[in-house]
Amino acid sequence: MIAKTAEEGAGFHGPSIDEFFPPVLFELAGIPVTRIHLIQFLAVIGIVLIFGLGTRRMTLVPGRFQSVVEMGLDFVRINVAEDLLGKKDGQRFLPILTTIFFMVLFMNITGIIPFLNIAGTSIIAVPLLLAVISYVTFIYAGIKKSPKGFFKNALFPSGVPPVVYILVTPLEFISTFIIRPVTLTLRLLMNMMVGHLMLVLFFAATQFFLLDLGGWWSALAAGTLAFGFVFTVFEILVAVLQAFVFTILTAVYIQLAVAEEH
Known part of the structure; x- marks a missing residue:
């Protein structure tokens, strides 16, 4: 029935990989800029504005906005940096861990914001850049801690028979x-x-059932719409969780690098 209706004019267009290769809108200094790049710019602007305004005039008794900003910063400091690296190394690497967490979070959350509807981390540039930063920080921490023994300890763990x-x-x-x-x-x-x-699949299916097919198919539209809203809430959880996982893994790698033996 659906196939027949589609042949008569209505058609379901599901999501495809082309979603992540949008057309170039304009060039900036010779660099092509797409819709996803603009979303990434907006996420960075959002980070700068929120933390700039939230920390510009800090008071001993914080207001609501300052309290929210401080809660976010304390979350990374207490639950990631100091919990895994201790007080000294936690403070030392706190700026980069905080930057990674909020950059991933803000880039992720654009995926559920109306009119943006795609995460800034859904193309490889941002995840790869952050992974390289995490990797370089891990190498730096290890060499700084043990200039001569870092690579030796990493590649030749103690307690292993030489032949192994x-x-x-x-x-x-x-x-x-x-x-x-x-x-x-x-x-x-x-x-x-x-x-x-x-x-995209849930909401495109909703539009298809409701507008293209109509009739009793609208009942299915209600179902796909409900699933879409539920999955939107789930995506918020995933956005926060992935920011936390990326940051905590970076901290774990740094912790292994600065340990006496790793």
Whole structure:
């Protein structure tokens, strides 16, 4: 019945990978800018405005806005930086951990904001950039802590018979210096891509059942619309969770780098 109706003029157009390759709107200094790039710019502007206004005139007895900003900053400081790295190293790496958390969060949350409707992290540039920053910070922390022993400890763990290093060292190299940035990138990217595709699927199906087919098919439109709203709430949870996971994994890698043996 659906196929027949579609042949008669109505058609269902589901989401596709082309969603993540929008047409170029204009060029900025020779660099092509798409709709997703504009969303990324807006997310960065939002971060600057919120934290700029929230910390511009801080008072001993904070107002509501300052309290919200401080709660966000304290969340990263207490639950990520100091909890995993301790007081000293936590304060040392707090700026980069805070930046990563809120950049991922704001980029993710654009996926459920009306008229934006796609996450800034749903194309590989941002997840890859943040993964590289996390990776470089991990290497820096390890070399700073143990200039001569960092790579030795990472590739030749203690307590392993020398002959076993033939197998262990290549595996340690791949898992520590290759897999980590790759998994950081792909975990964030895939979650945001799939989330966007699912939301588009639900709401496109709602439009199809309601406007194109009509009649008793409208009952299905109510179902897909309900699923769309439920999944929107779920996407908010995923946006926050992925920001937390990315940040906490970065902190774990730094913690392993600054440990006496890793």
